[in-house]
Amino acid sequence: MTTDVLAGTLATGEPAAGVTRRSRTSSRTRSRRPRPTSGAALYRPWWTPWLWVAPALVVIGVFGVFPFLNTIVLSFTDARPLGGGGDWVGMDNYSRMVADPAFWLAVRNSVLYAVVAVPLLVVLPLMLAQLVYKKVPAIGFFRTAFYAPVVASMVAVALVWQNLVSENGPINTALQQVGIIDSPIPFLSDTTLLLLTAVALTVWKGLGWYMIFYLSALASVPKDLYEAASLDGAGTFRQFVHVTVPGVRLTMLLVGIMSGIGSLRVFTEIYILGGATGGVGGQARTLPFYIRDVALDPIAGNVGYGAAISVALFVLTIGLAVASHKLGSKEED
Amino acid sequence: MTWWRTRGRTRALVTRYVLLLVVLAISVGPLLWQFFSSLKGPQDALYGSSATFFPEHPTFAAYQTVFEQVPMGTYIRNSLIMCLLTVFSQVVFPTLAGYMLSRQGWRGRGIFYWVLIISMMFPFESIMVSLYTQITDLGLDDSFIGVWLPGAISAVNVLITRAAFSAVPNEVEDAAMLDGAGELRRFWKVYLPAARGAMVVVVINSFIAAWDDFLWPFIVLRSEELYTLSLGLSRLAASSLSYDPRVTMAGSIIAIVPILVLFVALQRHFFKGVESGAVK
Numbered sequence: 001m002t003t004d005v006l007a008g009t010l011a012t013g014e015p016a017a018g019v020t021r022r023s024r025t026s027s028r029t030r031s032r033r034p035r036p037t038s039g040a041a042l043y044r045p046w047w048t049p050w051l052w053v054a055p056a057l058v059v060i061g062v063f064g065v066f067p068f069l070n071t072i073v074l075s076f077t078d079a080r081p082l083g084g085g086g087d088w089v090g091m092d093n094y095s096r097m098v099a100d101p102a103f104w105l106a107v108r109n110s111v112l113y114a115v116v117a118v119p120l121l122v123v124l125p126l127m128l129a130q131l132v133y134k135k136v137p138a139i140g141f142f143r144t145a146f147y148a149p150v151v152a153s154m155v156a157v158a159l160v161w162q163n164l165v166s167e168n169g170p171i172n173t174a175l176q177q178v179g180i181i182d183s184p185i186p187f188l189s190d191t192t193l194l195l196l197t198a199v200a201l202t203v204w205k206g207l208g209w210y211m212i213f214y215l216s217a218l219a220s221v222p223k224d225l226y227e228a229a230s231l232d233g234a235g236t237f238r239q240f241v242h243v244t245v246p247g248v249r250l251t252m253l254l255v256g257i258m259s260g261i262g263s264l265r266v267f268t269e270i271y272i273l274g275g276a277t278g279g280v281g282g283q284a285r286t287l288p289f290y291i292r293d294v295a296l297d298p299i300a301g302n303v304g305y306g307a308a309i310s311v312a313l314f315v316l317t318i319g320l321a322v323a324s325h326k327l328g329s330k331e332e333d
Numbered sequence: 334m335t336w337w338r339t340r341g342r343t344r345a346l347v348t349r350y351v352l353l354l355v356v357l358a359i360s361v362g363p364l365l366w367q368f369f370s371s372l373k374g375p376q377d378a379l380y381g382s383s384a385t386f387f388p389e390h391p392t393f394a395a396y397q398t399v400f401e402q403v404p405m406g407t408y409i410r411n412s413l414i415m416c417l418l419t420v421f422s423q424v425v426f427p428t429l430a431g432y433m434l435s436r437q438g439w440r441g442r443g444i445f446y447w448v449l450i451i452s453m454m455f456p457f458e459s460i461m462v463s464l465y466t467q468i469t470d471l472g473l474d475d476s477f478i479g480v481w482l483p484g485a486i487s488a489v490n491v492l493i494t495r496a497a498f499s500a501v502p503n504e505v506e507d508a509a510m511l512d513g514a515g516e517l518r519r520f521w522k523v524y525l526p527a528a529r530g531a532m533v534v535v536v537i538n539s540f541i542a543a544w545d546d547f548l549w550p551f552i553v554l555r556s557e558e559l560y561t562l563s564l565g566l567s568r569l570a571a572s573s574l575s576y577d578p579r580v581t582m583a584g585s586i587i588a589i590v591p592i593l594v595l596f597v598a599l600q601r602h603f604f605k606g607v608e609s610g611a612v613k
Contacts, residue, residue, distance in 0.1 A: 048516065049439040056430035056486050057445060063483040064452030067460035067467065074463060081465065131352055142353050144600050146360050151596045153545040155563040156585035159570055160367040163578060168380040170366065207360065265458050268547045272567060288458035288548070295462045296552050306462045314459040 068314070074307035081301040093308035103309060105283065106290040107316070113199055113286060114263035114320070120203045121210055121259035122252050128207055129214035130244060147208040154205065158272035161201050162188065188273055191283040198269040198284075206262070210255050214248060221247035253328035260320045264313065267292070287313045364589065371395050371582035379578055395579035396587070399569070402580065405587065407558060408565035414477060415550070415561055416543040422485040423539035424532060430486075431494030431528075432520055435501075449488035457549070465552055479553045480561075484546075490535045497531035498524050533602045537595075544592050562588050 050057075075093055078085040097103050132143050149157060165171050165187035172184040187197045225243045234242065245252070267288040270278055278285035278293070285293065287309065295306020366386065370379055374390030399405055434445060457464075464483050465474075473479030501524055509519045547563045554560060560568065566588055570581050596603070 044436075044439065044516065046440065049433045049436065050441065052433035053430040053445055055426040056488075056491055057448065059426070059482070059486040060452045060488055060491075061448060063464060063467070063485075064455070064488060065448060067463035068455045070463040070467070071460055074466070079466065081469065128356065131349065131356065134349070136346065136349060140604070142357060143604060144597060145357055147596070147600075148364065148593060149360055151541050151592050152364065152589040153547075153563055153592065155547055155566050156588040157364070159566065159581055159585040160363050162570070163367065163370070163582065164363055166380070170380070170384070173380065173384070204360070204363075261456060265456050267458070271547075272570065276571060288461075291458065291462060292548070292552065296465055303462055303466060310459045310462050314455065317456050317459065318454070 071307045071310050071314075074304055075311050077304045077307075079303040079307075081296060081303055085304065089304065093305045096305060097308050097312065102282070102285075102290060103312075106285050106287045106309075107312070109195060109284060110264050110266070110287045110313075110316070112195060113202075113266055114260050116196065116199045117202055117263045118256055118260050120199075121206050122256050124203065125207050125210035125255065126214045126244070126248065126252065127240075128211045129218055130240065132211070133215060133218050146211060149205045150208040152205075154268045155272055157205060158201060158269055161197070161204075162273055165197055189280060191279050194270075194274050194279050194284045198266065198273055201269050201273070202263070202266060206259065210259065213251055213255055217248040217251035218244070250328070253324060257321050257324045260324065261317055264288075264317055264320065287316070367582050368586050371579055371586050373579060395577070395583035398577070399580045399583045399587070403565055403569050403584075404558070405565070405584070408560055408562045409587070411477075411559060412544055412562040415480060415546075416540050418477070418481045419484065419543035420536055420539050422481070423487060423490050424535055426486045427490035427535065428494045428525075428528065428532065430491045432498050432524055434491060434495045435498035449491055452488045461549065461552065464549075468553060474553055475555045475559065476553075477559065480546075480550045484542075484549070487539075490539070493531050493535060494528050497528035501527050530602070533599065537599055537603060540595065541592060 076088055076090060078087055078089050078092075080086075128146065132139055132146065163169055165185075167184045167186070171187075172181075175181045176184065185193065187193050221244060225247070226239055229239045229243050264286075265288060266286050270284055270286055270289055274284045278289045282293070291306050291309050291313065294309060295301050295303050369387050372391045372393070372395075373379060373388040374392045374394065376390050377388050378384040430445075433439070434442065436442075468474050468479045468483070471479075473482065505523055506519060509523050514522065545563065546561070547567070550561050550564055551567075554564060557565075557568075566581075566584050569584050
């Protein structure tokens with residue numbers, strides 16, 4: 001859902017909470033000078049607006065805001081799934097978490113995921129957008145085709161990848177035929193390789209999605225800057241570094257935050273590629289994967305402990321957003 | 334124009350198309366490979382050095398098998414039910430709320446706005462434990478309603494429609510009022526047509542999200558007759574039912590094709606929206 005904030009911000013031009021840059025001057029003038037109120041407001045009973053927003057307010061309040069407060073409360077209890085437990089246990093879940101090697105492994109995996117995926121998802125879609133920005137013949141076909149992995153469902157494309165990188169799959173076969181490797185690369189059985197393969201899948205599926213954001217951003221880069229740069233003798237690469245990148249820097253920051261948060265949310269890629277255990281012995285489990293294993297087993301589940309890990313995941317997410325925000329605003333000065 | 338400039342342009346254009354084709358191979362190649370492999374007959378090698386890209390003995394046998402081995406029809410039906418429920422609630426209720434949020438001069442507008450913004454701060458994975466206990470408390474676990482309800486109305490869609498309604502000038506509303514049009518009539522005749530583009534975006538996004546969703550239905554649903562396509566596929570792949578990889582391949586192609594068709598049919602609106610700045 002946090003990824004949606006940013007998508008929503010982009011879609012509406014509205015600043016979202018916490019994560020987005022607030023352009024100081026414009027938001028100030030906007031709030032100080034409200035648009036003239038339409039006459040309709042004067043004829044509306046006070047309760048009519050509430051009637052219109054009621055369904056959204058109730059569902060979003062109950063399933064969007066309350067769960068977070070509830071998670072914090074649950075993290076101090078020994079609640080079980082399907083009721084039961086629920087006694088106050090203080091900080092027990094948190095002290096257990098700090099001493100739990102499986103938790104730290106999941107943190108490491110999720111952070112590693114973000115560290116590898118984010119730079120790729122910030123840079124590659126920008127290059128892709130640059131490639132499809134100019135309207136050459138058949139460009140509509142290429143744009144649509146590049147977007148195909150985005151709309152295909154994750155389970156299905158993860159199964160495609162599972163086949164591609166299997167022991168005797170086409171990638172290993174091709175590498176062996178060219179003679180780069182002698183024995184097949186264990187993409188799916190080695191924990192690190194499994195994580196990297198999952199990252200590659202995430203990146204492959206995300207390319208088109210982030211390309212769209214850059215496409216809109218590129219439209220606002222002044223054309224004459226390119227002409228000036230090329231008159232100064234700058235080649236394609238230097239134009240990219242000195243004109244394109246500064247021109248879309250804010251979008252890069254936004255894509256960085258979005259893909260970072262997306263990386264912390266990964267579950268399906270690991271589940272399909274690494275199996276129900278999350279890699280050999282659960283070694284490749286990400287944080288959401290571990291939360292599910294801990295909390296949501298109907299018999300052995302421990303909701304209280306799972307809630308504590310959920311709070312950790314939330315803190316990590318917000319920390320990442322704030323850190324990127326700081327980084328971005330520092331560069332602006 | 335001097336000769337070297339023309340040649341430089343041609344070369345740039347050729348380079349551009351070569352790069353486009355390379356990216357095309359990377360993005361669509363794996364899907365095509367899966368598709369053609371799913372059509373391969375038992376005589377055609379799937380893997381290894383003797384495998385070809387195109388099937389030499391094309392057959393739909395794997396597609397028949399996948400329907401026989403697992404209740405594929407039920408999975409597809411369940412996925413469609415989830416999509417229709419979600420698209421319906423994501424179009425109707427956020428539009429109503431987005432309209433009122435775009436109207437000025439009522440108390441509580443700011444509070445509603447902040448509820449929306451705050452709800453978007455929490456990644457689903459960090460609140461799913463609470464959501465699961467809430468759903469079981471309501472007695473909705475292992476049901477479609479339980480899968481649908483928490484994601485039935487998204488704050489982001491309220492904001493998207495709100496932005497579209499805000500673009501309508503106040504004068505238009507005032508003129509409609511002078512003509513004696515009531516609130517509902519103004520909403521229906523004046524505002525809704527202005528938000529058509531935003532609603533297409535909402536429809537596409539929520540259909541894809543519901544079709545794609547895995548983790549939440551996976552947590553809520555246990556009965557196999559309620560499985561969505563994503564759940565059914567993962568079960569098919571994990572079980573020993575499909576000793577023939579062609580069957581799993583056929584299953585995944587069945588999951589990908591409808592959504593691709595929908596997208597290609599609507600892509601004109603989608604990219605138009607992007608270019609006009611619907612995604613800024």
